[in-house]
Amino acid sequence: MSIEVKDIHFSYGKIKALDGINLNLPKGAIGLLGPNGAGKSTLIRILLGFLSPHKGEGRILGYDIKTQQHMIRRYVGYMPEDDCAIPGMDAVSFTCYLGELSGMPHQEAMKRAHEVLFYVGLEESRYRMLETYSRGMRQRLKLAQAIVHDPKLIFLDEPSSGLDPHGRKEILELIMDISSKKDIQVLISSHILSDIEATCSHVVILNKGRIVTEGEMNVLKQIRYNLFEMKIKGESAEYFRKLQEINCKIDYLDDGIWKVYMPPEMNSQVIFKLAVEERVQIRYFVKSQTSLEDLFAKAVGIEG
DSSP states (O other): OOEEEEEEEEEETTEEEEEEEEEEEOSSEEEEEOOTTSSHHHHHHHHHTSSOOSEEEEEETTEETTTOHHHHHHHEEEEOSSOOOOTTOBHHHHHHHHHHHTTOOHHHHHHHHHHHHHHTTOGGGTTSBGGGOOHHHHHHHHHHHHHTTOOSEEEEESTTTTOOHHHHHHHHHHHHHHHHHSOOEEEEEOSOHHHHHHHOSEEEEEETTEEEEEEEHHHHHHHSOEEEEEEEESOOHHHHHHHHHTTOEEEEOSTTOEEEEEOTTSOTHHHHHHHHHTTOEEEEEEEOOOOHHHHHHIIIIIIO
16 A cells, blocks of 8 residues: 555644545555545645645655655655746756755756656646746646656546646546656645546545545445436426435436435335325436436535
């Protein structure tokens, strides 16, 4: 396991940001999800050694998060959500400088800077001043500096934030290539669920400083609940109220279609029985393909 933490607690004054986090994450692409204030950024800062937990312990790539932060930073790359460019520098100088800060000799860092800038598609702009870069170019630059020192693990914080659809697609393709072909583990923190679903095989969902769901995405989407789509005719308010009383969750999709989240042990015939009792006609009823959005909604909405 490359990321192991046990009983991590952290508070900002009276606000508890993390409340007993336990993780043993496998290699591969990991998605870190949660609503605002869930504790995602705090957890990443602790894993990077920027913050020290008030309680608990952990190891990243075998290095202790409390006593070996310098070793963690040598082998871990970080793409922050906020801009990190230094005005007055070009992309090559900046990326080389970040490589040197990670412990690389200047000549090696310069060589790698050219390589990674070419890899992320900035080869023709590598001598331009960073303050002239567009949003998409700055995102590519942040990815380049995160991998310049050839890390074993990279943390990506909102990597596609603010990008247009084309730029977002290209960034996600780069991330997938890094995780699948370059033997680099990736942990992506994002509020864009479709990005996580496209790039990650394992997901961790935080809510209110606690882990509410964690595991292989394809398994979680199969066993956590049953999802159906239906259309009805008749008075729906009382019918939906009774469905909620038996722990079903109802969400409107569009075009008159409703999503019904059912506990996995519940027989779908209950839906029809209640419809008869409430004199509601079910005009359409099919089992739906679940998505990460459905998993997230259930984790933070029902369980949280």
